[in-house]
Amino acid sequence: MYPTDLTDSAWQVIQEILADKRKRKYSLRAILNALLYLTKTGCQWRQMPNDLPPWPLCYYYFWKWRNEGTWERLNKSLVERRRQKAKREASPSVGVIDSQSIKCSEWGVVPKGYDGHKKVNGRKRHIIVDTLGLVLVVVVHAANQHDSPAARAVLTRLAGQGYERMNKILADSAYGKKLARWLKRSYGLLLEVVKVSELAGFQVLPMRWKVERTFAWMNWSRRLSKDYECGVNSHESFVYLSNINRMLKHF
Template sequence: MTKQFSKLTDSQWDAISPFLNLKRKRKHDLRQIINVILWLLRTGGQWRNLPEEWPNWQAVYYYFDQWKQDGTFERINTALNQLDRQRVGKEAYPSVLCIDSQSVKLSPMICEYRGTDANKRVNGRKRQLVVDTQGRLWVANVHVANQADGPAAISLIGDILWRAGERLEKVYGDQSYNGVFANALSDWSIDFEKASRPESAQGFVPVAKRWVVERSIAWTNFFRRIVKDYEYTLLSSVSWLYLANIQLMLQRI
């Protein structure tokens, strides 16, 4: 895990450039646009305060908005996950996934999609992260913080089935998913296994098979743009999560 922003290397650019339209002539270099977006992700800078030597913030945001709308970030994320799994000798698609949620504060200037997680006393939004056994993010969702984990995760099942492929056999999660979400998975012949810490335990306790998703949540602290939610739209919030995982996968290439 590197803590400092660095521009894309040639090998990293080669891994993601096939997903971008490089055939038409453009005013701005797409490689530079990606570098600026990753700089924003790492440093938490504001769109309107981009350094003067870089393209105008409106031009950079135009591409960010286009790529989040057409699913480019999701496709890049899935492809890099597959490459990294194959790099360590695993099948391209996972057979086991882990799910958990993270409640984060929302910028005080934003009132859209805001709620309060009474359990964690967080006024903001809740992230649902689905990772494989080595912590790679495959599916993400963001919603108001006062929405329960299990019912909110049902909407992720379609994406889980689409991205994980036919190899998926089991999903691990805590007690909050052991209900409607587990029942919905069973309709697709996917097992759900509850993995929770003992009720008598105090503080953080690593739980077998599920601690990897906690580690993935901890990795978000290395990216200032997502330590707090600054986005007006939920789709933007989800896109930054995928970009964080993309950055992690690129560092391993």
């Protein structure tokens, strides 16, 4: 038993969503436990404990569900259930967007770039969260891309998720008026920039602090402390896994 193992109630929720009853030598619950362990501890695939399913099998399911979009669908289903458990509407009406630059551990991987503002050579993970801080979508790209043009890929992915109540996106000043016009014209969503007041010193911005808190939560998953993946799709999947693990604590 590991602290990351699924509880019976959490596994029951996952079972209902996956609806996969095929018999296997290693159960899906055991495989998910292994992937949650990997996400939390940040260990290498080949360094996984021997009492977990074989690492090639775990990697196969991680890779398969990544390519099939299973992690995104599972994340969306759990977001809706988590919101309902918090007595909210299943579909959020407000999203908060931001990006975080992180270092890459691999040499020569693409896409990769240098963020001159944060002094980081690596990638950015661009996320949109709801007002509970739950990750709705994530896109990983080179760190040298400016937030405003790169945000189009994130917002396009959000539009494809089917959150029918979504009508407003909160952002900081890095996202300009050109993006706001594109978002309104393309998807009918309002982009609202939360501005910093002229007062000196640290300020907690209304609603914007929730996406910053989510980035802090991500650091609890050591696999996300640095970008260890060659492909951006794999890093996005680990962001979803980290979010899934956090939500399952409430079931």
